[in-house]
Amino acid sequence: MLHSMKKGLSYLAVGIVTGVALAGASEGALLAVAASANTGVTLFANVFNKVRDNYAEKPDDDKLVKGAIDGMLASLDPHSTYFDPKSLQDFQTSMRGEEFGGLGLEVMMEDGLVKVVSPIDDTPAARAGLMSGDLVTRIDDTPVKGLTLKEAVDKMRGAAKSSVRLLVERGANRDLKEYTIVREIIHVQSVRSHLESGDIGYIRITQFNQEAYDGVRKAFDHFRTDPGSSRLRGYILDLRNNPGGLLNQAVEITNAFVDSGEIVSTRGRNADQEQRYSARPGVNLSQDKPLVVLINGGSASASEIVSGALQDLKRATLIGTRSFGKGSVQTILPLGDNGALKLTTARYYTPSGRSIQARGIEPDITVLENIPDDLRGKVSSLGEASLFGHLKNGSEEEKGSDAYVPPDKDKDTQLQAAVSLLHGATLESLKKPATTVTVQ
């Protein structure tokens, strides 16, 4: 069947070429040839031909086909997309956690300007004195207004040792400051860790790229010497605002906390496409010490695989707010010189067999952060169930939740609840409303 469909398509393509060469003259012939192929594709080719021959301006064939592919994928679900060669390269770079020449800024778009979320420690941007909240208005001589975030980021990146000029606005007075910064190789760190309260191993994963598991393993190595295994009370795995990443990294990282059992299964369209991922014995690095996982409305996909598995296996206590609810798996399907297709190919299921698609994972203890007034309403994640065209999952869908993490650790009520729990507070006590801990 597959074979015959392909044959149909290639037939059609030949027909189209004939149509091109002869322009309008051979349209009848084209349709005759195409008649044997998939009628839908014939219709598409027919329209493509008409556009190419009759549009008011000479159309760009590449753009037409890209528009068609984008339209087709957008009709499926919000996570299926087409990568042209350039964006595929960017995607691969980010998944490899690879190095690039840049400044070391985490940025976001706000009102058409690039806003600094935070300068990354020990990078040119941090050393030059850029600060969180700075608004970048010009990069070299290009105004940022009108650029997309990606375009702005591309402009800031460049060869190591090359320099870039940034004009920024700072603070309420919008003081203008200009910086000339020399780019360096920036390493995208997906795992950061430190010792919390002297005896808790805190591990934050910002995304599941190819280096995530290595980062986690290094964190464990570190905790074994400081504070040492005997003093370590437990772990906090912080997956808040982690949008996901690679499935195999999620499986490996879960396996660093468990010895046995299923971690996740994925199911495609047909029963024979089911895949099960189970823990391998002997690679559990956690010495079975207590584990708290922090999640919020920004924890999606691979983050939900990890937290769902650890919850189902009763290995961890989940604290925070309901996760995003992205229960689908995308596969990167290469398209030769034309980039690649990121296509939703499966749903995944936690060990107990539940799909979190459009529902999310409920934490064991819901703890809300106190959101500053000026951010209220801006820092909630709408969640998968709010995305147009999301894969359905029965009637019990749930919207997103808060996705705010206070920059100041002392104000981070979710983190504090995790620390209290590991220091012996009972679940019950954490569930009671307290002054600093708002409980749903």
Place this chain on the structure above:
Amino acid sequence: MGLGVVIGAAATVAAPQALSHISPAAYAAAADTYRQLNLFGDVFDKIRNDYVEKPDEAKLIEAAINGMLASLDPHSSYMDAKAFKDMQVQTKGEFGGLGIEVTQEDGLIKVVTPIDDTPAAKAGILSGDVITAIDDTPTQGLTLDQAVEKMRGAINSPVKLKVVRGPKKEAKDFTIVRELIRVQSVRSHVEDGDIGYIRVTQFTEQTADGLKAAMEKLKTEVPADKFKGYILDLRNNPGGLLDQSIDVVNSFIDRGEIVSTRGRTPDETQRFDARPGGDLSGGKPLVVLINGGSASASEIVAGALQDHKRATLIGSRSFGKGSVQTIMPLGQEGALRLTTARYYTPSGRSIQAKGIEPDYKVLEDVPDDLKGKDDMKGEASLKGHLANGDEDTSASQAYVPPEEKDDKQLTAAIDLLEHGVKPVETTAAKADAAPKPEAAKSDAAKSDAPAPAETGKPN
């Protein structure tokens, strides 16, 4: 004859390009196209085989076509068989139905007004009646389109309506036989005793005839020696058929170019001239009213009459849609609405993304509750519009007061025709506002009708 019109329209712009020989460049282009279509086929194939659910292939193709067309400009689109049929009904301006303008309110289908001299009016349907069932199907849960669809049907076929009337919610049953309903695109009356007022709501197949009938009727109502002139009201008219707009212009001038269209290559240029003897206006003065909701075919008319100095334009800047769409039927699969040309006024200007400036800018007073809400942003604000040099992206007013006495643009037109008083230009551009909300639908065709075949209202 919807199809005839459509084909006629196609012929005006889309003569197939005949390549006399196959150049090497054509071969290169062919190879590139082959590569592009292979890519499309490849992606389609992968989705078909690997997507998490079995995809609906027809839906995929439709989304692909829509995606491709959306990458071109805001006016190129695909119509499936159903949408194509609706468009033809709309363009044709007639259908089998009851003659009711309906709207949806809180999920209920409510009669805005029965149209004079239609089966609905004769049966005694009243404004404000709520239609609760059509042929025993409850209307609760139906969309407005679905309800309209059910009321439409073959001429001479009956339809049963259950309506609820008045505060007492009296239930009444009607059985009404459908007739041929003509959507009136032209309405006229005598203004101030000696001015012929003609409003064109859209350019359908009925428009030129409707205009001629209106002008004849006005002539019988006002003696020629007293006749002060015409007001042609094109405000909030989103456009329609090109040939109809040409005919409308020809009813006011006897010679000269009306409009030209230019496709991709010079040999696709078409010029449309006035036919001598077409002018029915007896050279009487003419004022054309335009606003931010006057688009496309309306702008062809206003632009031609302005360039010929035949009319004085009063109102606010028009929408700025200077492109022509051709309907290309796709057999059983509906039709393609494709931008195939730009049009130019007789003086050679393209109004694309610029609009037409009235000779006298007069703004309406917009009620507070509508202020700022419904600025007509115009073509230049549409994503992916055809570019045209120095564009005007500012919004233009598109509000017409429901009460004639409040209508400053109309009053200015009357003053000019009656007393030669030149309008005082309004500068308080703050008052920019709203397209007249025309949410009501007549029982088959939408009355706010985005444009049919040729030149259409962007939305």
